[in-house]
Amino acid sequence: MNPLYIQIKKRITESLVGGLWHPGQSIPSEIELAHSYNVSQGTVRKAIDELAAEKILIRRQGKGTFVASHNEENNQLRFLRLTSSLGDKEKLNNKLLNFEKEKASNGLAKILNINNASTVVSIKRVLTFNQKPLILDLIKVPASSFRGLTPEKIIEKQGSMYRMYETDFGIQMLHAKEKIRAVAANNEAAEILGVAINTPILSVERVAYTYDNRAIEWRLGLCLTENHHYATELE
Amino acid sequence: MNPLYIQIKKRITESLVGGLWHPGQSIPSEIELAHSYNVSQGTVRKAIDELAAEKILIRRQGKGTFVASHNEENNQLRFLRLTSSLGDKEKLNNKLLNFEKEKASNGLAKILNINNASTVVSIKRVLTFNQKPLILDLIKVPASSFRGLTPEKIIEKQGSMYRMYETDFGIQMLHAKEKIRAVAANNEAAEILGVAINTPILSVERVAYTYDNRAIEWRLGLCLTENHHYATELE
DNA sequence: ATTTTTAAGTCTTATATAAGATATATAAGA
DNA sequence: TCTTATATATCTTATATAAGACTTAAAAAT
Known part of the structure; x- marks a missing residue:
C-alpha cells in the first residue's frame, strides 16, 4: 500500500485530469481538502508539496494553491x-x-x-x-x-x-x-x-x-x- | 531573517564544506541534529529534505542520511x-x-x-x-x-x-x-x-x-x- | 457628504513543534 | 538459523504561530 500522501496526491491528480479544477484557477484550501479526503492538513500539504515541485500546482502564500497554466507570464x-x-x-x-x-x-x-x-x-x-x-x-x-x-x-x-x-x-x-x-x-x-x-x-x-x-x-x-x-x- | 529550517540547512552545509562529514559517510541522525541545533526534528527534517532534493545528501530509510559521493555506483x-x-x-x-x-x-x-x-x-x-x-x-x-x-x-x-x-x-x-x-x-x-x-x-x-x-x-x-x-x- | 486613509478582521499558505505509529536495516542473542 | 532488540528514516496527526493578500469597517481629511 502506498503512503497516504501518495494516495492523496493521486486523488488530487485525478481531479485535475477529470477537469474538476481548471488551469489558472485555485483548488480548495489545504484544510478543506483535508476534510474532504478525511486526512490531516499535513498529509494534504505533503501531497501538494510534491505536485508543486512537479510544477503541476503553484502555491501562493496568502492566496491559495493554483493549477499551473500556460496562460501565465x-x-x-x-x-x-x-x-x-x-x-x-x-x-x-x-x-x-x-x-x-x-x-x-x-x-x-x-x-x-x-x-x-x-x-x-x-x-x-x-x-x-x-x-x-x-x-x-x-x-x-x-x-x-x-x-x-x-x-x-x-x-x-x-x-x-x-x-x-x-x-x-x-x-x-x-x-x-x-x-x-x-x-x-x-x-x-x-x-x-x-x-x-x-x-x-x-x-x-x-x-x-x-x-x-x-x-x-x-x-x-x-x-x-x-x-x-x-x-x-x-x- | 530566514526561516529556521533555512538556517539549519546553512549550518549543515557549513559542516559539509568544513569537512566535518565526508562523502559516503553518514551524518548524525535527525534527532541528534535536532538536539545539537536546539530545534525540533521536523525542522531538521525539512532542511535535510531540501539538501536531499539537491542531491547533496542521500536518505536511506533504516540506515541514515549520507553525504553524496561520486564513489558510488x-x-x-x-x-x-x-x-x-x-x-x-x-x-x-x-x-x-x-x-x-x-x-x-x-x-x-x-x-x-x-x-x-x-x-x-x-x-x-x-x-x-x-x-x-x-x-x-x-x-x-x-x-x-x-x-x-x-x-x-x-x-x-x-x-x-x-x-x-x-x-x-x-x-x-x-x-x-x-x-x-x-x-x-x-x-x-x-x-x-x-x-x-x-x-x-x-x-x-x-x-x-x-x-x-x-x-x-x-x-x-x-x-x-x-x-x-x-x-x-x-x- | 464624499473621498481617502488607516485599522481590524479573515482567509490563505508557511513555518515550527511534538508525539506516536510504521517500515527498514543491522546487530545481538538464543 | 531464527528471533529479538535497537536504531533509523518515514508517515501521520495535531496544534500553534507567523506572514502575505484581501475585504470590510472605521476614522480622518477634504
Whole structure:
C-alpha cells in the first residue's frame, strides 16, 4: 500500500485530469481538502508539496494553491531552452509554413501510443528572432485529441502551442523529454533557415507529456546555434 | 531573517564544506541534529529534505542520511547525458591526450572566478565507446585548487574526474550548467574523432560548481551524435 | 457628504513543534 | 538459523504561530 500522501496526491491528480479544477484557477484550501479526503492538513500539504515541485500546482502564500497554466507570464516560455549567447532579449516571432493531416508512421504511432496509421496533424513553422530565422519546427499530434485544430487557430494564438492545447483542447502539457543531436542542414532546412546546405544545426527531438506520462506531442526542432545555445542545468 | 529550517540547512552545509562529514559517510541522525541545533526534528527534517532534493545528501530509510559521493555506483555517470540511440550499454573508455599548465584567459578567469592570468591545468582527452572515439574533452581547472594533479593520477582514476576531485582534492562537484551548440569539426577534432572535417558535432560547454555555487571546472565536450544523443528532461 | 486613509478582521499558505505509529536495516542473542 | 532488540528514516496527526493578500469597517481629511 502506498503512503497516504501518495494516495492523496493521486486523488488530487485525478481531479485535475477529470477537469474538476481548471488551469489558472485555485483548488480548495489545504484544510478543506483535508476534510474532504478525511486526512490531516499535513498529509494534504505533503501531497501538494510534491505536485508543486512537479510544477503541476503553484502555491501562493496568502492566496491559495493554483493549477499551473500556460496562460501565465512566467510560464510562457518555460520549455524554450534556446537562449541568445549575447544576452539579447528580442521577441520570438512565429510563421506557419505548413499544416496537413497524414497517417502516423509506425515509430510515431508507438511514441504517441496511438493505433498504427491513425491520423496525425503535422505542423511546420519557423521561429524568427530579430527578424532572422532561428528554429524550424516540425510538430505532430494525434488528430483524435485535437479535433477542430486549424491553421487559423495556430495563427490566432501566435504559435503558443501549449497555450492553445490547454485553452482550446483541455490538454495540459506538463513535461517533456528531449534528444539532442548535431546534424547537417538538408536542402529544406538550409533554405528556410537561410544558411548553406550542410551547415551544422542543432536537432532537438521532443516528446511532450500530460498527466500520467501520457504522450501528447512529438516535435522536431532544427536550431541555428551561431548566436544561440541550448541551456541546461545538471543536478 | 530566514526561516529556521533555512538556517539549519546553512549550518549543515557549513559542516559539509568544513569537512566535518565526508562523502559516503553518514551524518548524525535527525534527532541528534535536532538536539545539537536546539530545534525540533521536523525542522531538521525539512532542511535535510531540501539538501536531499539537491542531491547533496542521500536518505536511506533504516540506515541514515549520507553525504553524496561520486564513489558510488548510481552516481558514477550522473552527469553524462550522452546516450546510445540504440540502447547500447557498452562501457566508455578513456584516453588522456594532453596535460599541461597554462595561463587562464580573461574569459576563463572570469568564469572560474580566479585572478587574471593565474595558472590553470588544461587536460585533453578522448572518450571511446565500443572502441570508437565519441567525445573529445577539453577540461580546465584552477591549478591552485588542484595542487599535485598529474597525468598519472588521471590515468590511474581512469578518467573519473569528479571522483578524483572528491577523493584526492576534497572538492565536491555538485551541479553544472551546460551550453549546447552544433558546430563543424575542425582539423583537430575531426582527426581525433575519426570523422571528416566540417562534420557536424555537438559542442557541450560545461561549468561545474561545488557548494555555494563556487565554480570549480570549465569543460568543453565535442561529441559525435551519429549514433548517440544528448538526453534531457524539461520540467 | 464624499473621498481617502488607516485599522481590524479573515482567509490563505508557511513555518515550527511534538508525539506516536510504521517500515527498514543491522546487530545481538538464543 | 531464527528471533529479538535497537536504531533509523518515514508517515501521520495535531496544534500553534507567523506572514502575505484581501475585504470590510472605521476614522480622518477634504
